[in-house]
Amino acid sequence: MIFLAFRLYTTTQDLKDNSSSLMNLSSYDTTILSNNRITKEVLDFSSTLYDLVQKNTEIKDSIVKYNEYMKDLQLPYTYFLRYLYLPSLNIWKDNYTNKIDTDIIGVNFLKNNPYNDVVLLQKRSTFFKNVGDNEFNDVSDISIGDITETDGPYFYIPIKVSFKANSKRSFLMLVDKLSLTSNQENISLINEFFYYLWAEIKKQKKTEIASLVNDYNSIFGLGAEEDLVIGYHLYHWIFDNDENVLIDASVLESTIKSLMFCSNLDMDQCYYEFRDKYRDLSTFAYAVSSDVSSNVVADFKEFFVNFPSILSLDDFTFDKVISTSLSDFNKQIYRGTVNIRVYGESVSQEEIDQIA
Secondary structure: OHHHHHHHHHHHHHHHHOOOHHHEHHHOOOHHHHHOOOOHHHHHOOOEHHHHHHHHHHHHHHHHHHHHHHHHHHHHHHHHHHHHHHHHHOOOEOOOOOOEOOOOOOHHHHHHOOOOHHHHHHHHHHHHOOOOOOOOEEEEEEEEOOOEEOOOOEEEEEEEEEEEEOOHHHHHHHHHHHOOOOOHHHHHHHHHHHHHHHHHHHHHOHHHHHHHHHHOHHHHOOOOOHHHHHHHHHHHHHHHOOOOOOOOHHHHHHHHHHHHOOOOOOHHHHHHHHHHHOHHHHHHHHHOOOOOOOOHHHHHHHHHHOOOOOEEEEEEEEEEEOOOOOOOOOOOEEEEEEEEEEEEEOOOHHHHHHHO
16 A cells, blocks of 8 residues: 555656656657658647647638638529528528518427428429420329438428320420439539629619618618628519519620620620530520520529429339220320429427417
8 A cells, every 4th residue: 555655656746747748749659640641741840749739720720711711712603592592491481581471380380290391392393383284294193202301400202203295205304304403513503604693783783782772671671781682682573573673684695695705706606605505404595595585584584483492303214105095006105203302491499489
């Protein structure tokens, strides 16, 4: 017992006498650090443990600053997503004002069904517009699966839709429409278009923007950001038929010129190159090209009114049906099935508390 006490005393005393040297890296075996490609460079410029900790803090701060810098660079390319597309995920709350529509959803309903899937499906049915009631495709069956939560605040509902079509082209055009939002490159193209569109709006519509900022004081308060005001105005023009004062043929034409860097080219050539770049979004490309569209503003709006909601196209099948009837033997009928997942945003606890 006396030996243990003496050993503890001498060890403690040694630590006190040599406490300063404990901070020196030379007191430790740093072989592992020197062989690691990440820590090797830091080790070359460090002599104490404090230096390592300080360098680690500096690296973390640099990463945060870099991420913020990259975020700032990317923000202008997300106007479409932030102000027009993603707000529709939360169908019971105005994403601009955070006002919850209690006519659609109430607190008791929220407690029992935090997804409000009935209204969601009604809102998400727009991608079936002009599908079941025209000569091209006929919806024969729709089956809805169970709600599945994702890791974040969103969820999806699997939907299986069966169609009959009178031609292979009709069905493939439908699949093409459904796959618009499944293709990341398509969203990137629209984001790029809106980047240049935003710049042209700010350049050509300064007076109108200033007037809107004043008009929206009651909604956003004094000094609302221009981007927020532009997004709010476009969103409610497209989806709520509010008055449009920001988009006209000149703005759209200038947007295409800036996007394609073709200010010195003949406009017909510029439109040709634009449609070639946006060939996977041909409906949109032709809608905003004034050489083929007589009303580009109306067609621009119509495209986004009918733009599919956020969904993923899982798979589809397509087969020709052989009729057993002699009268219909030569009639071409095709049957297809599409499996998609429709996404929405679940109600948060804060929103439930807000309604309560």
